[in-house]
Amino acid sequence: MSESAVLQAGVKPPAWIVDRFVVLTALAGLGVLGGLIWLETAPFMVALFAIGTVLGMALYHGAFGFTAGWRNLVLKKRGAGMRAQLMLFALSSLIMVPMLYSGQAGLVGAVAPVGTSLVVGSFMFGIGMQLGGGCGSGTLFTVGAGNIRMVVTLVFFIAGAVLGSIHLPWWLDQPGFDPVPLVNTFGVSGAIIVQLLGLGLIARWVNRVELKAHGTLERNELLWKGQEHGVLRTLISGRWPFTWAILILAAGNALTLGIGGSPWSVTFAFNVWGAKALEAVGVNMSQFEFWQWDYPAMALKDSLLTNIPSVMNFGLLLGAMLAAGLANRFNEASRNRPQRRPLLAAVVGGLLLGYGARLGFGCNIGALFSGISSASLHAWIWFACAFAGSLIGIRLRPWFRLPD
């Protein structure tokens, strides 16, 4: 019921409670870090930091979790989350593929090699998603919202990512071939049409699964329907219909490409954070081939404030914290002390996520979302393999006493 309907019925609307401490702390964090980035780097990095913040808020308020969307389809035969993801990929494909191939200098798509590394990595990532409780962005926004179990997942995500970076050169030497941009085969319009057809076929399958199980499709989560509060209050304190999150996430990725020169990615930052931590305790990361390649070597040597994925991740964490404070739900998921087996799942899942993300050239954001937005074949293979891995992860969840 909307606020106006509540007032008409003569019932007092529920009080709007904001967690002032969390909101003020998040705003202070955004101000301090944003100011530091402004002073020490360049204005475009501040813009990317702000985009990361908005993306964090959108992920939290939209409850836009890739992991739960896949699990709901498999276990509950509900497809709203999966359909929202497919719509996001379709929209961003329509926006970003023409941008990337418009001939504008300095824009690089999220393309990656296709081979053993990609297949193994994305499959492992899929298992890790269900055990760890989130993907790359999901882990970050839940950590920002104060979920303690997800902090454990993040720590082992970072550890797995560093291990994966050490092993990646070996995996690259296994059978595989160079990136396959669909635009090279089909042209810009053709690649977009092929991708829309692919997404449409998946959506049709999702709908069939849901209709067969329930007889109807769940649409309320997608549209502005049956919201408890008015538009402004919902915008500030959630929960958003999926459509809002889709629009913000698609615009955020396109802006990231336009401003930063490459699409949104999350997990490369985890590699850098882990490698810097190891260097701080005396490990020479430059002995490993991965850290001798130009981009990782430069990222390792220079400030985190110059590394786009790191800066956006900082914004995402604080944005999710701000959103959780505005919704008065900060740390709500961690009221009960985590049990042993769910914590073990966070450890195992985190390691699989990190290792898998490095071998698979990213997570649901960098490899899947940005990959499809760049019309790269590797993203589709990543999608299939991660979903297959996710099926195994879902089967393993009961042993770890994780809820459906």
Next chain:
Amino acid sequence: MDKAYSRGRILIMLGVILALILVDHLNSPTFAFNSGQGNVQTALTQRDESACAPCGAPCPSTRN
């Protein structure tokens, strides 16, 4: 309703993260460059467009 968190712990956690970012930055080429030291290569405008993946991995075809 009771808070599900400790304010002190949150401030300490965020303070530690900020301190780590600062220490990392103060030891970086970018900070050296901003402090007036020349001849340092910073990552700010560096992007490896020749790489085969967003993480900077080379193409399989270029590997021996």
